[in-house]
Amino acid sequence: MMMGQRLKSLILITLMALSGAHSLRDNYYKYSCPNAESVIQTAVNTELDKNLKLAAGLIRMQFHDCFVEVCDASVLLEGPDTEKYADVNAKLAGYEVVDAAKAAVEAICPGVVSCADIIAYAARDSTVKLNGLRWEVQGGRKDGFHSSAANAEADLPPPEFGASQLIESFAKRGLSTRQMVILSGSHTVGVGDCSKIAPRLYNFNDQHFTDPSIDPAYAEQLKKDCPQNTWNTTIEVFMDTITPGSFDSSYYEVLKQKKGLFTSDQTLFDDARTRGTVNSLVNNGRFQKKFGEAMRALAAVGVKSGSQGEIRKYCRSVNY
Numbered sequence: 396m397m398m399g400q401r402l403k404s405l406i407l408i409t410l411m412a413l414s415g416a417h418s419l420r421d422n423y424y425k426y427s428c429p430n431a432e433s434v435i436q437t438a439v440n441t442e443l444d445k446n447l448k449l450a451a452g453l454i455r456m457q458f459h460d461c462f463v464e465v466c467d468a469s470v471l472l473e474g475p476d477t478e479k480y481a482d483v484n485a486k487l488a489g490y491e492v493v494d495a496a497k498a499a500v501e502a503i504c505p506g507v508v509s510c511a512d513i514i515a516y517a518a519r520d521s522t523v524k525l526n527g528l529r530w531e532v533q534g535g536r537k538d539g540f541h542s543s544a545a546n547a548e549a550d551l552p553p554p555e556f557g558a559s560q561l562i563e564s565f566a567k568r569g570l571s572t573r574q575m576v577i578l579s580g581s582h583t584v585g586v587g588d589c590s591k592i593a594p595r596l597y598n599f600n601d602q603h604f605t606d607p608s609i610d611p612a613y614a615e616q617l618k619k620d621c622p623q624n625t626w627n628t629t630i631e632v633f634m635d636t637i638t639p640g641s642f643d644s645s646y647y648e649v650l651k652q653k654k655g656l657f658t659s660d661q662t663l664f665d666d667a668r669t670r671g672t673v674n675s676l677v678n679n680g681r682f683q684k685k686f687g688e689a690m691r692a693l694a695a696v697g698v699k700s701g702s703q704g705e706i707r708k709y710c711r712s713v714n715y
């Protein structure tokens with residue numbers, strides 16, 4: 396009976412591979428590289444033990460990879476004007492962690508595990524490292540051949556976006572408004588730099604010098620952190636003022652206190668279409684469970700299969 400099930404799975408996998416069908420699955424490497432997930436996790440943890448700041452970068456990397464073309468590791472490619480050299484990716488971090496995970500998995504199963512899948516596993520493992528709840532990650536993405544800085548600038552939503560623009564941007568990828576609010580909860584960890592906050596603090600618009608949607612005391616604090624006329628990208632501010640190093644639901648509490656760092660954060664509480672979801676996610680248990688589900692959806696917004704992609708040997712360059 397057990398053998399029968401196993402044989403059935405193998406036949407199914409082979410048929411899917413031959414047909415080139417999109418086939419994201421849990422336990423994707425169960426037969427082709429049984430230790431892939433644990434080897435990747437060990438490599439990720441080893442790198443994060445050296446620099447835990449990169450955990451937030453790896454969670455963000457999943458978003459930046461999937462929103463530009465599809466989830467195909469195009470964000471990792473080196474070259475003139477590739478995505479990673481777009482301004483919007485200037486602070487994206489964690490590339491060396493992906494390299495280390497790839498080297499570890501190549502050592503046991505050469506040419507089997509894609510870089511796009513490694514991004515998905517590393518985002519999950521980073522969340523767990525920051526005390527978030529584990530979820531099952533699907534595998535089966537192929538790595539793409541192209542990468543364009545212009546596409547990254549065009550496709551990634553900027554921090555000035557309000558609710559309508561965010562809803563539209565996520566809907567274009569088949570993600571719901573609710574999933575957008577849940578995924579934004581990843582701003583419970585990590586930082587933003589002053590250049591992105593300054594427009595809310597100084598000369599905001601004709602009526603208001605400072606964005607009135609920011610709690611006044613918090614705005615004064617931010618002005619001390621980010622002085623006027625120093626549009627500094629090296630000064631960074633935590634996005635979650637309550638528990639910045641821990642992956643939890645306090646981001647939503649921060650929004651209720653009018654302390655969302657970006658317009659794209661605060662709008663989620665200020666807009667009637669998303670406020671209810673924010674209120675419901677203040678519950679940490681619910682947020683943790685929903686976040687994993689939403690990350691599975693994000694990591695499946697588009698997948699290359701068959702000859703549309705390849706399994707790169709090195710994540711920073713296409714195979715020759």
Ligand code: HEM
Pocket residue numbers: 448451452454455457458485486487488552553554555556561578579581582584585586587588591657659
């Ligand atoms: C909803 C639209 C979103 C906007 C407008 C946005 C914007 C930003 C911005 C401007 C930063 C600061 C980067 C810097 O200072 O250079 C940031 C950081 C971050 N974002 Fe988002 N983001 C969004 C959604 C997401 C999603 C969906 C994820 C992941 C699922 C994510 C994960 C992160 C993380 C973890 C950081 C911290 C990075 C670090 O500290 O290295 N963001 N985001």
